[in-house]
Amino acid sequence: MADVELETRVVGGGDAGFVTTKFEALLAWARKYSLFQYPFATACCGMEFFAAASPRYDIARFGAEAPRFSPRQADVLWVVGTISQRQAPVLKRIYDQMTEPKWVIAFGTCASCGGFYDNYATVPGIDKILPVDVMIPGCPPRPEAVLDGLMLLQQKIGDGDRTTAVVKNTQLPDGAEEKLERLYNIRMRP
Amino acid sequence: MEPIDLEYDDAELELPSEPMSLNMGPSHPAMHGTIRMVLKLDGETVKSTDIQPGYLHRAFEKMAERGTWAQVFPYTDRLNYCSPLLNNVGYALAVEKLLGITVPRMGQLLRVVHGELSRMADHLTCNGAMAMELGAFTPFLWYLKAREWIWECHETQTGARMTHSYFRIGGTALPATDQFVARARKTVQRVLEVVAEGESLLLRNRIFLDRTQGIGVLSRETALAYGVSGPMLRGSGVDYDVRKDKPYLTYGEVDFDVPIGEDGDTFDRFMVRSEELRQSARIIEQTLDLMEKVDPRSPDAKVSVDDPRVMLPPKSEVYGTIEGTINHFKLIMEGVDVPAGEAYAYTEGGNGELGFFVVSRGGGTPWRVRVRSPCFYSLQSAKGLIEGGMLADIVPIFGSVNMIGGECDR
């Protein structure tokens, strides 16, 4: 309940007690950990999406386990891979079929901005055709970045924020760099 | 007493049915790539179908005409993204054919090892996905786990999990790391164990067998006329493998078998891929042995040709000498100067004969790069496999065709 804490007060009443909170906060909190996803996997990034869903990275740990292969039942649209001009109407239609509330994650550079396919066939970023909540750069993004993206989306859902956000490099915690340098005998600091 | 329906013949008992049109795709979750099919159904039988590829057309061939020769490598990675390094090898060989250069022995061996590791990843993905589409989720997860190990092995060497761009015109980006041989050996062993485990789940599974055996039969003659190649052609009983028929790199020195199917059905294609995993493992082991035999002080131990017109100079020279700087600048800005001419080089890719037809008009930019993508051909032949079959069989048939969007639509 860490995220709802700000607006939550525990009111006395013996051992059990009860909790008050704003209804929206509770709703947002409930939503962000039960995301039903629709993977719209078109290209190479799909391989990395599988990897993120597979046992090693296990996206299910973050409350985004169940893929729903019907847009009507999904909350999050993962656009995984290049969207060609020919595919664009299909994507738009799938987005329109989803029920509110809905969020969109652009997975990979191609979905975010077209990547190096700067040509007649490719849509230069799906934000040209639908609003995007989170962009995950990388070609393809590593599964760690995918998890970051998912967590960023959850944070945004909790805050009720609908602007576009880009996943950035995560900062290593203090002291981690020295440790990595020692362990792997590499130089990470300037 | 006589049966009551004696006077009817069977045809009268059949309910009349109208043919129904069904649109499948282009974002069907059970399809590997993005493809659309318009089906005409009679009940559950597919009467006719129109397969429409092209939803992932990314203009590979146009983009290749815009940069230098070396700038095509990242695009080739994304053709068949299940086995990127095989595409790298194919393109590098095509350009080297035009240039008339041969890569030193160590570079060739590295190409073979990485290529075969890539092929294993490709077949694992394909077989796993096919099993998943038939409802067997466990083998898929196991195979993905094994694929993860292979990617790790690539990653220690190339720095990327999936899109490596590791090979260069005239060689390899870097020599093998110290631990590479040991790591590759270990990876291959572990992967083979997983393959055996996965097979033990599937090959005596009644559902899997019933839904693959005798389904989607592709005859030998049709396969040839359609230009089908790779595991799909071999599943139909044609003994054609570029690695055997026209050995390139060091494939001529290693000993391996070409598995062949009998009936050309979905099951045979699955088994051919499974067996090819083992054969790839054999090739890798032998090639690793060959790598260890190379004398590190001999010229064979180089991974790239020693030719400043083709290879970038080492970084110490770029920063230390004016010649190195100029050489680097010219190669990056203008590209390798490839003499005018045209060449078709073909290798055995993940899905079959992967050919690159390169045309040069001289200078640093390709005039035309055409890729003969094997799954475009396989997909074309899938029309004949689907028609006359059941609707539910489309998915396993497509699984065994292993259509990869990036390669098919380019």
Added chain:
Amino acid sequence: MARIILDRLKERFGADVLETSSQHGDDVAVVTPARWREAAEFVRTDPRCACDYFVDLSAIDCCDNGDPEARFEVYVIAYSVARKHRVRLKVRLPEDNPEVDTLIPVWVGANWMERECFDMFGVRFKGHPDLRRILLYEEFKGHPLRKDYPAQQAQPLVAYREGTYDKLRPFLADEGMPLDRTFKAAQDPD
């Protein structure tokens, strides 16, 4: 090598074989458009050629040769599984109304390749049962692999949204764009 095919072709078609070459070990024969189908049929059925395996069919835009009568080169590659040799047949076509016989009666596999060739270069194939675009969509105008088609000239099917960022803008996020959102470190659950 497969000189045998070239010899057989010259023997059979005489002056209709315009040139032959064996650069880099690839045997090439250029034939006249009138006998294109016949030559392909011959290569497939002649017992000493026996090229039963269809490898590839595509075209090259040779707009630099200054000859509008030979702007497009269509080629087909065929291979003999039994004899292990291959040959490349070529035909030169004029700039306006490039048209040549279809090869579907010879190898069925030529079907999609010819459609692709039509799609990308605008070369028409006489007698093709279903000459539609294959990789692009019906609404597309022009033939993108012709050298005079600008690579970046897209023809979108879905109108782009208003107010989307330019292609490279998201990367400017660090300069205080509205996209800027730093990733908060995940809090420990209590």
